[in-house]
Amino acid sequence: MIRKAILIIASLIVFSQSAYADVSLKIKGLDGALEDNVTAYLSSIPEKDYSTSLRFQARLEKSITEALNALGYYHAKISYTSTKENDELIVNVDPGKPIRVKTMDVVISGEAKTDEEFINLIAKSPLKVGRVLNQGEYDSLKSGIRNLALQRGYFNGDFTLHRLEVIPELNQAIVRLHYDSGIRYHFGGLDIIGSQIWEERVASLSPFKTGQPYLVSEVGEYNQNLSNTDWFSSVFVEPDLSKLKDGRELPIKVSLAPAAKNQIETGIGYSTDMGVRGTLKWKKPWVSARGHSFNTALSLSKPEQTIIAGYKIPMDDVLREYYQVQFGLKHLDNRDTESLESNLAFGRYWLSDNGWHTVLYVRHLYENFSQGLQDDGVQFVLPGTTLSRTRTRGGNMPMWGDKQSVTIEYGDPALLSETRVLRLLGGTSWIRSLGENNRGLFRLEGGANITDELEKLPPSLRFFAGGDNSIRGYGFESISPKDASGALTGAKYMLASTLEYQYRVYGNWWGAVFYDIGDAFNKTPIWQSGAGVGVRWASPVGPVSIDFAWGLDAEPDPEFRIHFSLGPEL
Incomplete structure (x- = not known):
């Protein structure tokens, strides 16, 4: 019995050493964006972990499946072959038929409904009916809507529905993005703090006037204008979001610190x-x-x-x-x-x-x-x-x-x-x-x-x-x-x-x-x-x-x- 146990342990050691010897990896059956995305996903696996073991193959299959799903391929077939020397693992991938977008249910409500920038953002999105699903394009459109709302003063906006429905059996996907922007805020008065320069001089550098629709780019331009005067050691311009409930015009806080006099x-x-x-x-x-x-x-x-x-x-x-x-x-x-x-x-x-x-x-x-x-x-x-x-x-x-x-x-x-x-x-x-x-x-x-x-x-x-x-x-x-x-x-x-x-x-x-x-x-x-x-x-x-x-x-x-x-x- 003892001799038999020793032989079993020895054989396991030999198998382990064989399975985890230096192994290279080769992916077949993919090209273009699919190959690039799979390569990107697999880059998170250290080469020292490469082997021909079943455990490693399962790990590979999980990463490859996630990479293909992200680009709309949910029916991939994966098989493995290796050389006699077990120094190369060949992964054969058949991506199968892709999932295509059947429905684009994108709705903007609130005052942004007629905003040309939102209309252009949706029109320029590569996510279209009939196109192969790309989850990155869905995420990009979703974040693009949210970011555009913040840039243009829709501070109360939020998604009432955001869902990506994938039906692998039908090779179909449904995109649902419903965004209620609420009102668009306008520039209010300037609240200038810490300036050693006349307030009218500081205010004259503003590219916007009270009552104009809010634009974050103009806030950034005002910040840059103040910095370019060399009057201040620090400049910080921001909307006062604590006043969102006080009306459409949002005060703009201008926090300044004087530059050294010499x-x-x-x-x-x-x-x-x-x-x-x-x-x-x-x-x-x-x-x-x-x-x-x-x-x-x-x-x-x-x-x-x-x-x-x-x-x-x-x-x-x-x-x-x-x-x-x-x-x-x-x-x-x-x-x-x-x-x-x-x-x-x-x-x-x-x-x-x-x-x-x-x-x-x-x-x-x-x-x-x-x-x-x-x-x-x-x-x-x-x-x-x-x-x-x-x-x-x-x-x-x-x-x-x-x-x-x-x-x-x-x-x-x-x-x-x-x-x-x-x-x-x-x-x-x-x-x-x-x-x-x-x-x-x-x-x-x-x-x-x-x-x-x-x-x-x-x-x-x-x-x-x-x-x-x-x-x-x-x-x-x-x-x-x-x-x-x-x-x-x-x-x-x-x-x-x-x-x-x-x-x-x-x-x-x-x-x-x-x-x-x-x-x-x-x-x-x-x-x-x-x-x-x-x-x-x-x-x-x-x-x-x-x-x-x-x-x-x-x-x-x-x-x-x-x-x-x-x-x-x-």
Whole structure:
């Protein structure tokens, strides 16, 4: 007896080891959506559990049946075969005839009965009479009705009947969805809490008026508008659902917390052009209850030191229209240029619906300078206008984007300017991609000073080329005509272009190759070209770029430059 028991136990161990040895699984008889859904269901079973045992086959059959039922197949036949070595289990599946929708009993009652959005939602649902039943489509239509009701202010809505009836014997399904929406609520008054800004200013940012039908998208837009002012550290806009019984108009709660009155930002960078660069920004996002703001920026490098201060006065359309007064001082000591300039500007700003920014301004420029052999001090009063737009898609290192800008300025002795000049500046940049791993960047910029007395223009109004934002491979503003001593003078015209290709190497890291060409000239350009390679990193705080560039036409020998930058490409 003992020997017989030992033999039985040994045989069970051998069978167990055989049944649970490494086994692969193969499904036959399915394709398309059926195969995909079965694969998705079976993915929840760890491969270590695969075997040829009856217990595992029962587990497989349960999962496969559930996957097929979800897509309307209730008559599946499943059989199993395995290889002699028991290393592969073959599952043969005949899905059988599908269940088809016989009846669509979808009824919307209440005020949503005539709402076009509900009518369109039901019309666009793929769940139709005669179609093979898909339980996911039923669930989607059911949740779609409920979500649409909440989005459009039917807060008392509910299903009075929701049932999916399946009759496998007849291969039929009946969909029953009865939804009573009740009334549609409207926007009520604003209940503004915690604002340090005048309530009328806060209310003016609302895209809706009291009495309009409720839309959750407009609540979200109001929330975004308030956030974009920079007046608040937190913004929360929501309907007051505790007042559902008080009438059709639903109060809107606006909970706000003031932003810090003083905000400091620092930065540091390096390039072979400018050396170490440091920045310090001080911002007061709100100065008074009117919503005025103040900001300053200090930038220091060896050749250039700049300080700018601006005061912003929003108008009734806070985000789209405002005035700004700005004052700046800049000292430049670079190559053959040394200057100290002051700018005082007053501008009127507009933002249009299509994204174009328009500025009308007048600025007073006084500049004391030494440019090559010339020493002078001049002033200009320059009225002007700028039109610009930037569009991007796809995060801080977009896969699509473009930027355009045009600026026109005019100076005249009758307007207290040193000489008559018409200044034209423009630029365009484009980013396009092919697939997920290829990006291209094209940039073209130019400028012109239409004047008969270039020598009366200060360096800040003349044109120079070269540097990390121009023709890489050349020193910062090292390209321009020269005077009799060989010193740079600045130019009447400038034209420069960039063509760059980037390839994703790994994750957020890209490699780049580029070619730059351009010149700053008075009559005929002598094109200066540069080329190089670079590395791009889409960091959490913005694109980081390192470029290794060669000035191909530099004399007497090609130049080599390294550029490092942090910030958007457009």
